[in-house]
Amino acid sequence: MNGRSAQRLAKLQEALASGGTLHLRDAAELCDVSEMTIRRDLTTQASAISLLGGRLVMANYPGVTPIYDLTEQQASHYQAKYRLCQRALAFIEEGDTLFIDCGSTLMPLLSQLSHFNELTVVTYALNVANAVAALPNVRLVLLGGLFYPASQSFGSDNMAAAIERLGINKALISAAGVDLERGVSCFHFHEVAPKQAAIATAMQRLLVVDASKFGVVRPAYFAALDNFDVVVTDGEGAHSSQYLGCGNAPLLS
Amino acid sequence: MNGRSAQRLAKLQEALASGGTLHLRDAAELCDVSEMTIRRDLTTQASAISLLGGRLVMANYPGVTPIYDLTEQQASHYQAKYRLCQRALAFIEEGDTLFIDCGSTLMPLLSQLSHFNELTVVTYALNVANAVAALPNVRLVLLGGLFYPASQSFGSDNMAAAIERLGINKALISAAGVDLERGVSCFHFHEVAPKQAAIATAMQRLLVVDASKFGVVRPAYFAALDNFDVVVTDGEGAHSSQYLGCGNAPLLS
DNA sequence: CACTAAATGTTATAATTTTAACATTAACGC
DNA sequence: GCGTTAATGTTAAAATTATAACATTTAGTG
Structure with a gap:
């Protein structure tokens, strides 16, 4: 004082x-x-x-900020996220142009991209952009606009148009909720446009969610489950397998 | 090994x-x-x-990275940059929509923006965006595109168009070289379009350069000295004063 | 001016991190 | 298998950082 x-x-x-x-x-x-x-x-x-x-x-810079160090519990929780991303990694090939969604789910994937020789990452999230900017072998395309602190991402009117102009190979989409009937949803409405545009444009659509998101509905609906070609998830329990036959989405659990 | x-x-x-x-x-x-x-x-x-x-x-996250701590010399060198930005700060008013150029020159300005209640910052630089994203009271608009690691900034075809759509109040432009005859220049060609668009759109144009840039010419020309309304600089020697009468640019030295 | 309380400085001690030296284990060639 | 070398572990000492207690200064008040 x-x-x-x-x-x-x-x-x-x-x-x-x-x-x-x-x-x-x-x-x-x-x-x-x-x-x-x-x-x-x-x-x-x-x-x-x-x-x-x-x-x-x-403290508010990423990489330092979370002063609450990853303790053992968090490290093991990280392990889960890491394994999830390992599975997603299996779908990525040399030369791909990837759309990477916002959120923390796909973050562990990014550092692994350094093993490739040529890759392009398209994103509208600041945290993703920062991680990719550090990789010398990955081209980064950031879709700008007005910054939304809550999701560390950008939104703009012509984001959909900008995405459609790009030749996106594979879209890696994350979600906050996945429900058989009510579809796939997230928290923030400004995320809907870029997600939908990426789903519409990409040649292959991957939904990457951990099992805890199943049966959950969040405010912003953005896709049906069968809009995706692959669902990458972690648990192998009853929950994830019940989605196996649904739509045309082969499930990797 | x-x-x-x-x-x-x-x-x-x-x-x-x-x-x-x-x-x-x-x-x-x-x-x-x-x-x-x-x-x-x-x-x-x-x-x-x-x-x-x-x-x-x-180490490659901003805020941690430069492991070479600011020693006393660097701290004093920082003081110079800081004073330069203090002078630029005098031109900023509540409610402004600012265009902030890339480079390290304007970085010390950003944290000072937290003293305002409402401000919007438009930029095409990742380091600027990161610093502004940390400020709760400043709206951030990032102009995206393909990332250029050398200048930590983005470039795209329609950047000029995107800038012109925004109501930019004041443009704070930095430069790597300023010469009376050869004009104002920078290192990277992809910076030319956003700089020129900001100069064209903004109501007030401020060139912020330290005295060491005077008499220097860099590969990418982007403006004449009299395209600016104000030149904010630090030294008060003969070098800076020789620009006083030039064009319609009042000099703040 | 004296008194009080807050702010800052100083010092000693405790805790932690860093460094160096040496011990132990694992890997590899013959 | 044996000997050699690299990799890793262990331990003790040195350096640094953190904490606490108390001393000193400073600012404000009657």
Whole structure:
């Protein structure tokens, strides 16, 4: 609850905004106070900066942010997501132009794309774009527009048109809900247009969802289950197998 | 030079790809080796992962990446960029729709935008988008397209058209070279179209360059000096003042 | 001006991370 | 199988970072 403390944090935040890290020592010097004061600023006031092993980093940057480290439980939960993406990976071939949907489901897939020599990724999600931008061998096409923080993705009127102009080979679509009767749905309405456009354009349509999404309906409906050529999922229980005969979608469980 | 070491790193990289940090302890457990082995992997093999205070982070994420911490020299160099942006900030008003150019020049400006209540930022640069996405009070419009790693920005055929459809208030343009006779230039040709479109559409055009760019010519010409309403620069030496009378551009030095 | 309380500095101690050295195990060629 | 080398594990010491306690300064108030 201090004006000067807030000022210091603002100064540091500005210094970090361009990216990079700042050693506690340098931060203290920059603000002309002791290291202890910077420490206290950080613990007292809530800020976007976090201290990671003596270095200040912007907490709201992906890759640092979730200060709640992946503990063992989360690591095992990650394993599930990872396995799901491994299955999806089996459908990807050299030279593909992939549409990658927003959300966190498909994130583990992205780093694996570095094993290919030539690939193009089309996406409308900022987190996906950041991960793909780091891959030297993958061309990235980001469909821009107005940013929606909730889903870390972009929306615009002519997104559908932009997608249709691209030669998308395979569309990897994620969902928040999958129901036999009510179809496939997500949370945000602005995701509907790009998802539908990708489904309409792509030569092969893959729905990638973990088993926990089955039987769930979310506000924004965007496709019927038989709009997909493949459903990639994880569980092998009764839940997933009941979808086996439905539509023309072969199920990989 | 070890296959198993590389495999471990790949595994860890995949675990980190979705963002977040992994404690050395957890990483060791995940790979079923000792912490020391992970340490050795990291130092032996070049990888995108770096160790920051006992935690593994993706080095190629902005905000962590430049492991070369801002030392005192860099901090002072930052001060110069910061002051330049402070001057540019003076031209920004509540409710503005700003076009923010790519490059690192305008990065220190972005965090300062959090002091406004309502602002819209239009950009075609990924680093700018990431910084703005973190600001809750600033609407972000990202102009997408094919990603150019060299400038961390996007290019597309209809970028000019997309820019012209927006009601851009003020265009903040950066440059790699400014010359009285040869005009204003940058490195990459795909930047020319968005820059020119922003200059054409915006109500107010600001060129933001530090004094070191004066007298320099770069491959891609994109504007004459008198296309700008304001030139924001830092030095107050003879170099910058010689531009004072030129065109209709009032100089803020 | 003296008094109070908040803010900051200093120091010592505890916890953690890093480094180095050496022990052990696994892999490979002969 | 034996010997050699690389890979990994273990341990102790050094360096760094975090925490806590107390000292000092600063700002505000009557």
